[in-house]
Amino acid sequence: DTAVSQTPKYLVTQMGNDKSIKCEQNLGHDTMYWYKQDSKKFLKIMFSYNNKELIINETVPNRFSPKSPDKAHLNLHINSLELGDSAVYFCASSVNRDSGNTIYFGEGSWLTVV
Amino acid sequence: AQSVTQLDSQVPVFEEAPVELRCNYSSSVSVYLFWYVQYPNQGLQLLLKYLSGSTLVKGINGFEAEFNKSQTSFHLRKPSVHISDTAEYFCAVSDNTGGFKTIFGAGTRLFVKA
Numbered sequence: 001d002t003a004v005s006q007t008p009k010y011l012v013t014q015m016g017n018d019k020s021i022k023c024e025q026n027l028g029h030d031t032m033y034w035y036k037q038d039s040k041k042f043l044k045i046m047f048s049y050n051n052k053e054l055i056i057n058e059t060v061p062n063r064f065s066p067k068s069p070d071k072a073h074l075n076l077h078i079n080s081l082e083l084g085d086s087a088v089y090f091c092a093s094s095v096n097r098d099s100g101n102t103i104y105f106g107e108g109s110w111l112t113v114v
Numbered sequence: 115a116q117s118v119t120q121l122d123s124q125v126p127v128f129e130e131a132p133v134e135l136r137c138n139y140s141s142s143v144s145v146y147l148f149w150y151v152q153y154p155n156q157g158l159q160l161l162l163k164y165l166s167g168s169t170l171v172k173g174i175n176g177f178e179a180e181f182n183k184s185q186t187s188f189h190l191r192k193p194s195v196h197i198s199d200t201a202e203y204f205c206a207v208s209d210n211t212g213g214f215k216t217i218f219g220a221g222t223r224l225f226v227k228a
Contacts, residue, residue, distance in 0.1 A: 041202055044218075090157055100146040
């Protein structure tokens with residue numbers, strides 16, 4: 001009964017490959033996110049979708065493409081992986097703004113590019 | 115634009131001692147404030163949040179935080195820490211004007227020693 005689940009948890013791949021991370025939330029939230037956490041633990045928002053509509057698109061290389069087939073799913077596809085893409089990627093979802101936009105995070109996907 | 119500054123990158127403390135993790139924010143509008151905790155190899159989970167009302171907010175695991183509007187601070191405290199409190203703690207701010215963007219601080223590593 002995991003609230004926000006993402007797969008895979010660990011991913012090791014070579015430079016130049018294309019990979020995807022999938023995310024699903026069963027909380028009934030309207031908003032979903034992708035965050036990137038670097039080796040220094042700094043957490044930065046990448047994308048946000050509200051009811052399948054892209055509402056936040058930070059300065060992220062266009063090799064990163066999110067896709068939201070429905071409001072319970074937000075997948076992240078990465079083309080032509082580079083060494084600098086190595087990080088932990090967190091999927092998240094949030095309650096409506098009247099509750100302060102509390103964010104619920106998945107367990108993270110550890111991506112290592114070699 | 116909003117920003118969050120966590121004043122200490124690491125806080126070592128002995129078990130059963132009190133601890134304070136400092137957080138300052140800046141924003142031109144009213145905000146919601148949050149503290150999240152990240153245990154090793156896990157996602158972030160909500161400790162507590164301030165939306166409005168009483169400036170002293172109590173959260174899980176015996177933590178509390180006080181919102182100080184004049185000093186634009188939201189420091190996190192616990193009167194007696196346990197080894198199990200060792201984790202990364204993130205302060206976060208989101209505005210209450212309808213936006214979806216939550217900004218996270220750089221994190222404070224709390225290390226509890228026996």
